[in-house]
Amino acid sequence: MSTLTPLESNPEVLTKYIHKLGVSPAWSVNDVIGLDEDTLEWIPRPVKAFILLFPCSESYEKHRAEEHERIKEVKDEHPADLFYMRQFTHNACGTVALIHSVANNKEVDIDNGVLKAFLEKTASLSPEERGQALETDKDFTADHQALAQEGQTNAAEHETVIHHFIALVNKGGTLYELDGRKSFPIKHGPTSEETFVKDAAKVCKEFMARDPNEVRFTVLALTPAQN
Numbered sequence: 001m002s003t004l005t006p007l008e009s010n011p012e013v014l015t016k017y018i019h020k021l022g023v024s025p026a027w028s029v030n031d032v033i034g035l036d037e038d039t040l041e042w043i044p045r046p047v048k049a050f051i052l053l054f055p056c057s058e059s060y061e062k063h064r065a066e067e068h069e070r071i072k073e074v075k076d077e078h079p080a081d082l083f084y085m086r087q088f089t090h091n092a093c094g095t096v097a098l099i100h101s102v103a104n105n106k107e108v109d110i111d112n113g114v115l116k117a118f119l120e121k122t123a124s125l126s127p128e129e130r131g132q133a134l135e136t137d138k139d140f141t142a143d144h145q146a147l148a149q150e151g152q153t154n155a156a157e158h159e160t161v162i163h164h165f166i167a168l169v170n171k172g173g174t175l176y177e178l179d180g181r182k183s184f185p186i187k188h189g190p191t192s193e194e195t196f197v198k199d200a201a202k203v204c205k206e207f208m209a210r211d212p213n214e215v216r217f218t219v220l221a222l223t224p225a226q227n
Helices: 011-021 058-074 093-103 114-122 127-135 138-148 196-210
Strands: 027-031 049-055 163-171 174-178 186-190 218-224
Touching: 011 027, 011 093, 011 114, 011 138, 049 093, 049 196, 058 196, 093 114, 093 127, 093 138, 093 163, 114 127, 114 138, 163 196, 174 196, 186 196, 196 218
Parallel strands: none
Antiparallel strands: 027 218, 049 163, 049 218, 163 174, 174 186
């Protein structure tokens, strides 16, 4: 398994990254500074995805294992066009979360470039095959590494990263949690364009409630760019 330099949860860097990958400049990554209803109103609309960064704590790993056992028996059905991939490259979770955020929102235009080529190449592959394809994609690796150096902290100092990025998206009226470390997409119930922000914030709060003594959570949103 290969290892990348971790991406920082810096909206400017992540916005530059998605533009470098080919996402239209009409879209950007923005901070979500709070999860109460009044603060959520400040986020530019429409919000196409939430991206949550959180510590991989014992409670997260315990919940992930229990969830896996529960869901593998259910055999949930998902929309045919839900783009989901596994993460097999260390520290690639930021890239995987951004791919999940963009690939599951057809309104987000993607120009010819690294991301469009990857999505076309992997369209008919399984989640596991997509993860393997990312691991061997030299263009993606080069862009990730270049942008990982642009954060405010020294990326070289963070060889052991215990934080993880996931994406939350509205696909066909269902709120999905897309986590490349999990074996399946996770359904969090019905949602809509009007309620997605509130619904996604609720899921973020559930992550925080499982780690009540932890403060190292960051929430970001994929939204229209603000001039």
